[in-house]
Amino acid sequence: MDGYKCKQVSALPNYRVGKTLGYGTFAKVKLAEHVATGHKVAIKVLNRNKIKEMNIVGKVQREIKILRMLMHPHIIRQYEVVETPDNIYVVMEYVQSGELFDYIVEKGKLPEDEGRYLFQQIIAGVEYCHRNRVVHRDLKPENILLDANCNIKIADFGLSNVMPDGHFLKTSCGSPNYAAPEVIAGKPYAGPQADIWSCGVILYALLCGKLPFDDEVVPSLFSKIKRGEYTLPDHLSYAARDLIPRMLMVDPVMRISIAEIRQHPWFNIHVPGYLAAPPLDTAEQARKxxxxxxxxxxxxxxxxxxxxxxxxxxxxxxxxxxxxxxxxxxxxxxxxxxxTSFKERLDGTLSSMIPPQVLASYPALVDHHMTGLQSRVNVDKSWTLGLQMGSPE
CATH class of the missing domain: 1.10.8 (Helicase, Ruva Protein; domain 3)
Known part of the structure; x- marks a missing residue:
């Protein structure tokens, strides 16, 4: 496999296991090759003793269960789970081009067309999660991967949870730079609205090359987030300057929904055909x-x-x-x-997804949401990886 020495692992007879791709506190990730098809996979090796010592058995089990349920082109695929007395082997899609975080750091702010292309895929993946009552709760560029063709794969569902209708979450978790005001305030919150805020921070990062909320002092950072204190650079288009504040609305009740994001003129430019229709749920996908x-x-x-x-x-x-x-x-x-897999879904629906009156409003958009926004964020601050806070319910 690409010149790397492979070995057989008795618990994984269907794979040739190669080099280690990375290490974590309680796991390591190995590159492997599926023997029957010859395709590469990534295998996360979870040490049972370590996850017991860290009291995260429930967290690991929930992530495995959620990933098993999700089937979307922009969410990382979990192929199978193999369990032994010592380890849990999670066989996953191999995504070779790294994190979106590194891509943004390398390229700086992206042209709006490129940022839109990536953002459309992120929203499609998040929308699919919410359709299946899954909230991610830790959306950030470090947890979004890029494949060889620069397409999005949402990963790391370790803080995710299944959220029944009408249910509110309480635990503050995720990375503060991307966390919604209601989350860091410790209030009960609706998971989908919190994910939308995080997507707004990601969109800002894509188009501006920096974070909207950043401060080395965590209480100061929290204060800026709670007040919605950030600035929008002048280089952004009118439509982008309209969409970002709608996503970064401090009041979650007033925050834009994913359905409304889909109808927004900035989002609706060059939408790929396979993303134009709402996502199938897991039951529908299983039948395709x-x-x-x-x-x-x-x-x-x-x-x-x-x-x-x-x-x-x-x-x-x-x-x-x-x-x-x-x-x-x-x-x-x-x-x-x-x-290919979305063609039948799109037949006869594309024209209804982008109403002409919505597209016609694009030239007339004004940045009315900019009124009163403060400009005290230091624009020269470097990116931070963010702090991890709390554990999920």
């Missing part, structure tokens, strides 16, 4: 089976009925791992990125 990929899996020696039955029932096994690896690697082709 690609016949060409099924035929490829059958050629690997799997029974057709077993493959289809496992996909529909959302069972993780050798057949479904092969199916999704083949599907995901076909989708990575830059000439037809994800559009």
């Amino acid at each position: 089976i690609d016949e060409e990929i099924i035929q490829e899996v059958i050629k690997l020696g799997f029974d057709r009925n077993q493959v289809i039955g496992s996909l529909v029932s959302r069972i993780q096994n050798e057949a479904t791992v092969a199916y999704y690896l083949l599907l995901d690697n076909r989708r990575r082709a830059p000439s037809d990125y994800f559009q």
